[in-house]
Amino acid sequence: MKKCILASLVLAGFVTLKAQQNVTLNVRLKPIQTLVVNNTQKVVNLDYVTKDDYANGVSSVNADHLSIYSTGGFQVKVKSANAALQNGAKNIQANTIQIKASAGTEAVNGAQYAQNVQLSANEATLVTSANGGVNKKINIEYKGAGANAYLDNYIAGQDPTVYTTELTYTIISQ
Numbered sequence: 001m002k003k004c005i006l007a008s009l010v011l012a013g014f015v016t017l018k019a020q021q022n023v024t025l026n027v028r029l030k031p032i033q034t035l036v037v038n039n040t041q042k043v044v045n046l047d048y049v050t051k052d053d054y055a056n057g058v059s060s061v062n063a064d065h066l067s068i069y070s071t072g073g074f075q076v077k078v079k080s081a082n083a084a085l086q087n088g089a090k091n092i093q094a095n096t097i098q099i100k101a102s103a104g105t106e107a108v109n110g111a112q113y114a115q116n117v118q119l120s121a122n123e124a125t126l127v128t129s130a131n132g133g134v135n136k137k138i139n140i141e142y143k144g145a146g147a148n149a150y151l152d153n154y155i156a157g158q159d160p161t162v163y164t165t166e167l168t169y170t171i172i173s174q
Helices: 002-016 051-056
Strands: 033-037 059-070 074-080 084-087 090-093 098-103 124-129 133-143 167-173
Touching (some): 098 124
Antiparallel strands (some): 059 133, 074 124, 098 133
């Protein structure tokens, strides 16, 4: 009987024993930002057609021009490829063109939008947000100079005379 009780206690000891192991689970979040220019707005024209256009300047409002995705706070910046838009020996200074950002149809909560940023070969901040967002839209307005600033930039025989630069938009986490 002693052997039976001893065997029962030994078996009960094996049954009640348990093993434990710990695992560390990490959720690792990497920053992701994407910025897409509206495909139908890849070319923006500032057309000076009338004397009022030369006197007052012209603008092009591009609704939902930029679409962003960001996993947290971000900044959107813009810069021109050159300090001046060239056509032969003549040029138009990039800083005579202003850019204005505003909320698009899907606004970023709490974003701050820059007004009347002068275009430059150096990056300028257009939008700052402490919050991220998915498929948020940003309107961009381009405004060319008034006060007859471009009056002497027309080149005879060209219809129209075109001054061009490439703009680069960048999104960075903050």
